[in-house]
Amino acid sequence: MDAAVVGTPIISARDLRVRYGEREILHGLRFDILHGETVVILGGSGSGKSTLLRTMVGLEKSHSGELRVKGVDMGKASERTKAELRLKMGLSFQGGALLGSLSVGENIALPLLEHSGLAPSTVEVMVRIKLEQVGLSGFEDFSPSALSGGMKKRAAFARALAMDPEILFFDEPSAGLDPIMAAGIDNLILNLKKAYTVTMVIVTHELASAFLVADRIMVVDKGDIIADGPPDLLRQSDHPRVRQFLDRVPDSESGDDEVDHLRMYTEGVR
Amino acid sequence: MAVAATSRLNLLARLGGAAEECLAYLGGLAQLSSRALWLVFVSPLKRRRSFDRAAGQAMSVGVGAIPIVSLITFFIGLIMALQGAYELRRLGAMQLVPALVAVAVTRELGPLITAIVVIGRSGSAFAAEIGTMRVTEELDALEAMALDPMAFLVAPKFVAMAVMVPCLAVWSDLMGVLGGCAFGVTAGGFTTLGYFTSTRNALTASDVVTGIVKSFVFGLIITAVGCQEGFSTGAGAQEVGRSTTSAVVRSILMVILVDVVFTIFFYITGGLS
Known part of the structure; x- marks a missing residue:
């Protein structure tokens, strides 16, 4: 990768909306991911973070708005163009x-x-x-x-x-692993960061590993980006949902949330 | 009166809905088949490796099925000979047993029984394989690696089935005749050579060709239904079971329906000659 492109966006979203059937999962996201950056997308289960990842790889179609990956409009690209693009992406499920x-x-x-x-x-x-x-x-x-x-x-x-690949996507790299194994995975990501000049997009809900590996953290909640910035800045955030997430405070109306999740799973089935 | 009219309308609406669903399903099958067959010829993947995958599939759907197909069609031939002889003996027409067995097996039972065994072995396996891959995100992984699942998974299956099902059908014809021969020689008073000569005299090339044409189409149908059901699998292990079951049931139904159409066609036109 030439040095000239470092600092310019490799992925950019403008008013990105994704739907499963009638239900809107992502409500008009706007963000840029720069060349060579390691971005962690942080969020609870059902927040839409995995959908966001799948949309960036082109496994999910956007309903409206624009998503450009290496300059290619994913919503309008043909299967062939997407296939060519995917040769430069790596995705770990x-x-x-x-x-x-x-x-x-x-x-x-x-x-x-x-x-x-x-x-x-x-x-x-x-x-x-x-x-x-x-x-x-x-x-x-x-x-x-x-x-x-x-x-x-x-x-x-x-x-x-x-x-x-030029862009690496990780979906929940340390979910379901014991702490030693999870630390090993984090180390692996840090090593990759040192060894390659790749752009990495990591979706996770593990706070510790997010703060360890990220250059920048985007917090996704209920289909919206509620915080976006370097880890240190995020720690000082006073956004109530971000605070709740970082301080691990349970939802007061957890009953509602559970129904919400159930609905999402049943309606999200293709 | 109004209630009766509404319920009749409801029935009509439901019938219409079912017909529409049916047509949509058939359309889906046609779309899947045509795309897969197109990809056989213009595959974006490496030709050599696609061929290897097709050969691997051919081994499992074709060669792997030989023992069970042999066993079943041998006994079907034997049963046909027994049942035929039961009636023909009373008419003193035992010499017609080889002809009866030969025509019934080559024109109908060989291809049909082969198709049903292949549905049980391979059609269900296609649905389960692709369905499991859907559930474990392996299909997504293939797409993420820029490997079109249609070209990677489905096209080799079509090639393997289009070649192997007709081969199996011919093999089953032979085994069916052998089954009939086993009866003819042990209880029908035929010599082995005599039985085979009568079989040969009773058969025309068109009998065998009809069977081959049918089983070629059966092969395509079984693959299309198996793969379609696999792709339409929802989330969860339970769904894999559902799609496997419906692959088997729908394949059998469609094979029998197509068989009826073929048989009527050959009856009217006097067969392929």
Whole structure:
């Protein structure tokens, strides 16, 4: 990546609205993510943060507004343009989403074999390097089902890194992991930050890891961005919902919220 | 009176709704099939690797089905011979047993029984595989890696099924005749050579070709329904079960319906000749 583009937006959203059926999940978001930045999108479950991530990768269609990724309007782009764009993106899913029919090594080799003209022997070496990077050397021939949750996530990282992407997306990288494993994942992200000049977008609800890795934190609540700034600034925020989130205060009307979530899940099913 | 009229209207509306749903489903199947077949020829993926995937699928849907298809159609042939002989013996026309078995198996039972076994083995597996991939976000992961699930998953299945189901049908024809022969030789007073000669004399090329054409279409239908059900899986493990069941039920229904259409067509036109 040239130095000239550092500091210019790589992803920008203007009045971005996303709907599942009749229900609007994201209510007109406006933000920019700059080249080389590590942005954490923080929010509770059902806040719309995962939907935002899926929309940025083009897995979800926006209802109105504009979302540009590397200058491409995701709402209007053809499947072919989106596919070309995705070659420069890496996405690591919450549950790993490794293909169960392939081994761990084959999973990581897959994008390389399909999209690059590299010889299989070269790909094999690259797979070994990527696995080593995430601390999974020697697990090439394991089936994904034989890995623990944390290992699956790390293998998914390796697959996301396979094509040396310009933008890396992480969906809940440390959710459901024990503290040691979660710290390991945070370290991995910090190492990636040092080793590559990639733009990283991390969706999480883990406060500790968010403050550790982020250059900038966007707090999403009920489909709106309620705070956006560097971690230090966010700590001093006096926005009531941000404070509630940071101070881990339960909702007073938790009953309502629960119904809200249930409704979201049942209506969000495609 | 007004109540009766409203309920009749309601019935009409429901019928219309059901018909519309049916047509939409068929339209979906046609869309999926045409896109997958298009992708077979202009795949955005590496040709060599797509071929390998199709070959892998062919092994599991075709070669893997040989034992069970053989066993079932052998017994179907045997049953046909027994049932036929039961009636023909009274007429003193036992020499017609090979012809009866040969025509029934090659024109109808071979392709049909093969299709039903393939639905049970592979159609359900397609729905479960794709449905599980939907639930575990593997389909999204494929898209995120710029690998079109249609080209990556569905197109190889179409190729494998279009080739292997007709092959299995021909194989099952042979096994059915062998089943009939087993009866003919042990209880019907035929020699093995005599049985096969009578079978050969009773069959025309069009009998076998009719079966092959049918099973080719069956193969496409089973793949389309299995994959369609897989893609339409909602969230949760329960949904995978639902789509697998409906893949099997709908495939069987559609195969039988298409079979009826084919049979009527061949009856009117006098078969392929």
